Amino acid sequence: MSDKEEFVKRILILILIALFPVVSNAGPAKTADEIVAASDAVRNPGKPFSLSVSLLEYREGSVQDKMLLTVYSKADQNSGQYRSLIRFIEPPRDENKLMLKNGNNLWFYDPESKSSVRLSQQQRLMGQASNGDVVTVNFHKDYKAAMENEETITDADRKQRKCYKLNMQSLNETVTYYRIEYWVDMENDQPVKGKFYSESERLLKIAYYRGYQEELGKVRPTEVIIIDGVDNKLVTKMNYSHYRFQEIPEDWFQKEYLPRFKGE
Amino acid sequence: MIRIWFPILTAALLSVMFTSSSGLCVQQDEDLGLIPDNVLSQSAEEASAAEPEKYRFKVYLDEAATANIKRKNLAVPVPSSNDSGWNNRLSLDLKAEMDFSPNLSLIMTDRLHYLLEENQEESGGRVQNDLKEVYVTGNSYSFLYLDIGRVNFKNGVAVGFNPTDYFKKNAVSYRISEDPNLLRENRLGVLMARAQGIWEKGSVTLAFAPEINQDPDTWWTDADSYGLRLDKTNNNNRFFSKITLNAFPDFNPEFLYFFDSDRSNFGTNLTKGIGDAAIIYLEWSGSNRPDIFAQSMTEAEESGTIPHNSPWVMDSGRESHFQNQLAIGFSYTEKVNRTTFVEYHFNEAGFSQEDWDKWFKAGAEARTLLQNPATEALGLGMLGQLWTTRKWSQEAQEPLSRHSIFIRTFWEDALIHSLDLTGITRINLSDGSFFAQPMAEYHLKKNLTLSLSVNLFIGSDETEYGSVNPMGDIKAGATYYF
Numbered sequence: 001m002s003d004k005e006e007f008v009k010r011i012l013i014l015i016l017i018a019l020f021p022v023v024s025n026a027g028p029a030k031t032a033d034e035i036v037a038a039s040d041a042v043r044n045p046g047k048p049f050s051l052s053v054s055l056l057e058y059r060e061g062s063v064q065d066k067m068l069l070t071v072y073s074k075a076d077q078n079s080g081q082y083r084s085l086i087r088f089i090e091p092p093r094d095e096n097k098l099m100l101k102n103g104n105n106l107w108f109y110d111p112e113s114k115s116s117v118r119l120s121q122q123q124r125l126m127g128q129a130s131n132g133d134v135v136t137v138n139f140h141k142d143y144k145a146a147m148e149n150e151e152t153i154t155d156a157d158r159k160q161r162k163c164y165k166l167n168m169q170s171l172n173e174t175v176t177y178y179r180i181e182y183w184v185d186m187e188n189d190q191p192v193k194g195k196f197y198s199e200s201e202r203l204l205k206i207a208y209y210r211g212y213q214e215e216l217g218k219v220r221p222t223e224v225i226i227i228d229g230v231d232n233k234l235v236t237k238m239n240y241s242h243y244r245f246q247e248i249p250e251d252w253f254q255k256e257y258l259p260r261f262k263g264e
Numbered sequence: 265m266i267r268i269w270f271p272i273l274t275a276a277l278l279s280v281m282f283t284s285s286s287g288l289c290v291q292q293d294e295d296l297g298l299i300p301d302n303v304l305s306q307s308a309e310e311a312s313a314a315e316p317e318k319y320r321f322k323v324y325l326d327e328a329a330t331a332n333i334k335r336k337n338l339a340v341p342v343p344s345s346n347d348s349g350w351n352n353r354l355s356l357d358l359k360a361e362m363d364f365s366p367n368l369s370l371i372m373t374d375r376l377h378y379l380l381e382e383n384q385e386e387s388g389g390r391v392q393n394d395l396k397e398v399y400v401t402g403n404s405y406s407f408l409y410l411d412i413g414r415v416n417f418k419n420g421v422a423v424g425f426n427p428t429d430y431f432k433k434n435a436v437s438y439r440i441s442e443d444p445n446l447l448r449e450n451r452l453g454v455l456m457a458r459a460q461g462i463w464e465k466g467s468v469t470l471a472f473a474p475e476i477n478q479d480p481d482t483w484w485t486d487a488d489s490y491g492l493r494l495d496k497t498n499n500n501n502r503f504f505s506k507i508t509l510n511a512f513p514d515f516n517p518e519f520l521y522f523f524d525s526d527r528s529n530f531g532t533n534l535t536k537g538i539g540d541a542a543i544i545y546l547e548w549s550g551s552n553r554p555d556i557f558a559q560s561m562t563e564a565e566e567s568g569t570i571p572h573n574s575p576w577v578m579d580s581g582r583e584s585h586f587q588n589q590l591a592i593g594f595s596y597t598e599k600v601n602r603t604t605f606v607e608y609h610f611n612e613a614g615f616s617q618e619d620w621d622k623w624f625k626a627g628a629e630a631r632t633l634l635q636n637p638a639t640e641a642l643g644l645g646m647l648g649q650l651w652t653t654r655k656w657s658q659e660a661q662e663p664l665s666r667h668s669i670f671i672r673t674f675w676e677d678a679l680i681h682s683l684d685l686t687g688i689t690r691i692n693l694s695d696g697s698f699f700a701q702p703m704a705e706y707h708l709k710k711n712l713t714l715s716l717s718v719n720l721f722i723g724s725d726e727t728e729y730g731s732v733n734p735m736g737d738i739k740a741g742a743t744y745y746f
Contacts, residue, residue, distance in 0.1 A: 061301075061303065092322075092324075092745035093324075104514040112449045114417075114448065115418050115420075115448055116421075117423070121537075121540040122541040158296070175540065225303060227299065235298070235303050250464040251464070254510060255516065256469070260403075260409060262363070
């Protein structure tokens with residue numbers, strides 16, 4: 001074998017070695033959008049459900065505010081996006097106030113004044129947590145994802161997780177965040193971390209997903225820790241509990257129903 | 265030569281393998297360091313489960329002490345002026361909901377006031393109870409709802425003036441604030457039967473509110489402490505209908521028809537989101553009606569407040585013609601969570617600048633007549649008419665002036681945590697006078713809120729807001745939630 005033939009042979013072997021990890025992952029690789037959809041399925045049960053949410057707002061490690069909410073969510077059959085009805089439980093001054101998100105319509109109902117006011121996506125009702133943080137959202141319906149690379153990152157429990165790092169660009173202007181950097185565990189599609197940006201590329205929030213446990217037939221995150229991107233001494237902890245599948249009538253997602261809601 | 269290149273190519277390929285998409289890079293996550301340890305270690309605060317509750321109650325106590333700022337010179341004197349320098353209000357608010365079955369409930373809201381004013385200390389003040397709502401609500405066929413009783417039924421998408429809020433007239437029993445939000449919390453419901461169907465694509469609402477016998481001094485008309493004042497909220501037979509369409513994404517128009525006193529009203533409510541921070545909205549109503557002065561005089565004659573067939577002090581047409589009411593505006597939310605509503609209000613039946621000139625001219629004539637004992641009664645009668653109109657517009661909750669601007673800004677967690685700031689302004693576009701209300705609320709505890717507000721009516725003597733007494737007040741309050 002000549003030197004030239006030897007060289008070609010070695011190059012071929014190297015190419016095979018280089019391709020080996022890809023080939024060994026038998027079956028078609030998931031696209032970035034499919035990964036986001038799979039991680040959405042980890043966060044959100046496929047059927048209508050309700051859960052309780054507690055929000056604890058910390059400044060420099062001290063609790064400065066607390067809210068309790070109940071969230072009722074059901075996917076729209078046409079758009080696939082979730083609609084959410086949120087009932088405020090605490091603090092007492094906000095008890096029984098309601099927030100409805102149906103598509104781009106966001107309504108706030110105050111039972112004291114019996115009035116419904118339409119809100120913009122930007123308006124926050126829950127301290128530093130945006131409405132978009134609390135309502136159920138299928139990211140893959142609102143964002144176009146691109147694979148950036150694969151990274152091993154440390155999750156909020158200080159464990160190393162091998163993740164896909166995805167860059168998600170919003171598909172419409174009414175979403176809460178313009179762009180998201182999103183880390184999804186390669187093994188189980190669990191979201192690990194997200195960095196959320198405004199249109200001007202300002203970092204708005206960093207979120208860590210943790211407290212994974214079995215809820216409604218799947219291991220799901222029960223805690224999200226949100227670090228404010230501007231004032232990073234401000235941290236919000238959201239805890240999810242009392243998950244349950246629940247039949248939710250369609251009229252619950254109509255503005256006209258809000259005065260009739262009894263908190264079933 | 266080849267032997268030299270081989271290791272270099274190998275190194276390059278391996279380097280590509282471990283840095284490109286097929287490889288994994290390890291990132292030291294500095295963001296984690298931003299989370300304090302106790303945030304990670306503190307156990308979760310469990311929210312309550314979403315279990316159905318058969319009985320639901322909400323009770324709070326609201327205290328407000330007000331010091332009035334008197335106006336020294338009034339262009340048009342008030343005939344029966346309340347010259348109190350201060351007042352105090354303590355209110356106990358209760359809301360109760362009871363489920364008799366999954367489809368049948370009783371709703372009741374009540375507010376009990378203890379009111380004390382300067383010069384009333386010896387009498388010990390007075391008690392006033394407002395039974396705001398008491399009605400039975402039932403549901404059948406999953407989409408159909410029926411309500412019977414006293415219902416507080418609010419309509420409209422605007423904030424400062426709601427042309428389509430057809431049951432607002434005479435509904436505020438005690439004017440606790442100039443803030444339209446707070447006024448809505450203190451309003452009496454209307455005795456009615458209401459049916460509503462709610463579907464995925466929209467809803468239909470029908471309501472009938474009967475006229476209640478106007479006999480005075482009965483338990484349902486008594487304006488004293490515990491009377492229901494149904495004569496005020498139900499002084500006519502009224503019919504209401506509304507269709508809401510949810511057929512379009514991000515656009516849910518409402519169309520309304522209201523029949524009152526032989527008069528048909530048509531209305532619409534429209535809202536639309538613009539980007540992620542702004543909402544535009546429009547609320548319109550139109551009906552055949554007389555001008556505001558003629559309407560207030562006619563109703564005052566009917567109720568006996570002013571004598572029948574007495575000459576009106578303002579030249580105002582009694583004839584009805586189609587007149588529009590409009591509130592059009594937008595809301596904008598800034599990144600700091602400060603939301604501002606800006607609205608233009610148009611009330612075609614309201615006062616033009618020419619009407620205001622007539623109002624002040626009649627007031628000046630009445631003032632002259634007061635100087636002479638022989639004509640004093642005539643002067644007082646004229647002032648009675650002039651101020652009846654202003655009171656009417658306040659009770660009807662519609663702007664007295666034809667063109668005005670309303671601005672409301674709400675800033676949550678402003679400057680420091682738990683401090684909410686609200687600013688309200690109404691500007692008369694004809695004379696430039698305005699009302700301003702800055703208000704601060706501080707949530708001292710999760711169930712205790714302290715508040716401080718200032719109301720100011722600013723303008724020269726012969727302007728809408730410059731002719732009001734008192735010229736303002738300072739109010740300190742506290743609300744405790746049980």
